[in-house]
Amino acid sequence: MRNAIAIGGSAGSFKVVVELLTKIPKSYNIPIFLCLHRLKHVRNGFSEALSLRSNLKVVEPQDKDEILPGKIYLAPANYHLLVGLDGKFHLSVEEAVNHSRPSIDYLFSSAALHYGKYLTGVLLSGANRDGAIGMQHINMEGGQTIVQSPEESQVNTMPKSCLELFKPDLILESEQIINYLVGLKG
Amino acid sequence: MMEITNDEINKFVEAVKEQSSYDFSDYSEKSFRRRIEKLLNDNNCDVEKLISKLSKDSAFLNKIVKDITVNTTEMFRDPKMWHQLRYQLLPSFQNKEKIRIWHAGCSTGEELYSMLILLNEMGLFERTEVVGTDLNEDVLKVAKNGQYRYKFNMVYIENFDQVMKENPNNGEKYDLDYEKYFIIDKNRDLLKMNQFLLDKPTFQTHDLVSGKHELGEPFDLIICRNVLIYFNNNLQNKVFELFFKSLVPGGHLVIGVHESILGPLSNKFSKMAQVYQKK
Incomplete structure (x- = not known):
């Protein structure tokens, strides 16, 4: 089993993610899954915007795509993105969870089941409660959990609701999160 | 949320196959699992009970199959x-x-x-x-x-405008009233397609x-x-x-x-x- 990173965020997380992508070197060989809330009807241009300053290409996966190392995968607008037990991506248009599609909880829980202790989950700034349960699943399956510190988060509802649920491995400021992830080995 | 094992999923699929014409054995495991978990939550029972109930009650079986196969769709998606x-x-x-x-x-x-x-x-x-x-x-x-919830569909009205009111190839704009195709009743939260x-x-x-x-x-x-x-x-x-x-x-x-x-x-x-x- 190879390592993987799953990152969830909503309002106030875009800047952190862009910053992370500029720091990730071209040689990075851990796949990163991004689940970022955005407006329902904003369909295009988001992955391009993220790609602009990223050393690695940001792609929106197709259903049943293989997960490859060294790629940044962005949950497509208006779909849930899941990792199947077959280790491939699965997409779904099931109803929104916490008013969210993509749902961070769905991505995190499904990835936790497949990757177990090889998964690192990161929950960033955001204005709703999505992601907390997913983080707990990652924790239960033995994965690493990192929450952006509520004090430093632009909107702290998301990190806070996670901290109310369980104690994550690390509570870090965005710069520390970025350094930590960049330092991970595949 | 209730967690279920692969073994339980298989048992459930077998039971449905036996009792009805529906065969879910080739369904994508991931979303299927969650739908069953949701069923268990909604019905407040475990897989064992669910199976025994659907074997005895064909109306319940019918409802279960419907819950599993329901999908969402939207106006002018993409x-x-x-x-x-x-x-x-x-x-x-x-x-x-x-x-x-x-x-x-x-x-x-x-x-x-x-x-x-x-x-x-x-x-x-x-x-x-x-x-x-x-x-x-x-x-x-x-x-x-042909009657839908207006609030839910509101964000898709923008898609309607994009598809129906402008040509992306030359920027040309067209005039078009919604009323020609559907009636919106905001108070009753309704969007209703016209009879034709x-x-x-x-x-x-x-x-x-x-x-x-x-x-x-x-x-x-x-x-x-x-x-x-x-x-x-x-x-x-x-x-x-x-x-x-x-x-x-x-x-x-x-x-x-x-x-x-x-x-x-x-x-x-x-x-x-x-x-x-x-x-």
Whole structure:
């Protein structure tokens, strides 16, 4: 089993993610899954915007795509993105969870089941409660959990609701999160 | 949320297969698992109890199958795809005397009505036959009724504007009133399709998994979006085979923006952006 990173965020997380992508070197060989809330009807241009300053290409996966190392995968607008037990991506248009599609909880829980202790989950700034349960699943399956510190988060509802649920491995400021992830080995 | 084992999923699938004509063994495991978990939560029971209940109670079994197979759909989802239909594909139908379109897995019908609106704007409405099918008769009832929640669909009105009111190729803008196609009642949270749209399509239950073509003459266009993501590769192949057989030579198939034809059928279709064509 190879390592993987799953990152969830909503309002106030875009800047952190862009910053992370500029720091990730071209040689990075851990796949990163991004689940970022955005407006329902904003369909295009988001992955391009993220790609602009990223050393690695940001792609929106197709259903049943293989997960490859060294790629940044962005949950497509208006779909849930899941990792199947077959280790491939699965997409779904099931109803929104916490008013969210993509749902961070769905991505995190499904990835936790497949990757177990090889998964690192990161929950960033955001204005709703999505992601907390997913983080707990990652924790239960033995994965690493990192929450952006509520004090430093632009909107702290998301990190806070996670901290109310369980104690994550690390509570870090965005710069520390970025350094930590960049330092991970595949 | 209740967690279930693979063994329990298999038992459940077996039980449903025994008691009904539905075979979920080739469903994509991931979303299937969560739907069963949701069922257990909603019914407040474990898999054992669920199985014993559905073996005794056929109405309950029916409801369970419906809960598992229900899908969401929206008006003018993915404007880019609709632009391609409007400016590339549908104009090539102008010389046909009759056009047959199949919305496979149409769910509550929002996309089917989007198609009817587009056909009407293009002057193709009268000569087109539109068939909507789904496994789930409850969603077909909603589709026949053509009445939706306004607030839920509000964000898609923007998609409607994008598809119906401007040409992305030259920036040209068109005037178009919603009232021509649907009535919005904000107080009652309703969006209701106009009668001439409701009168147009035929709806019928159909199980894609059965592989049976039972819908009459072949189709010029099949729309099946975000349905195949719930099937594993085996079942997808079976459905693509069915679509291939159900299309006229050179007929077209549109699937979800994030779906693709993989496997043996892939070289029997050519692809241009969002639209596949039967070779």
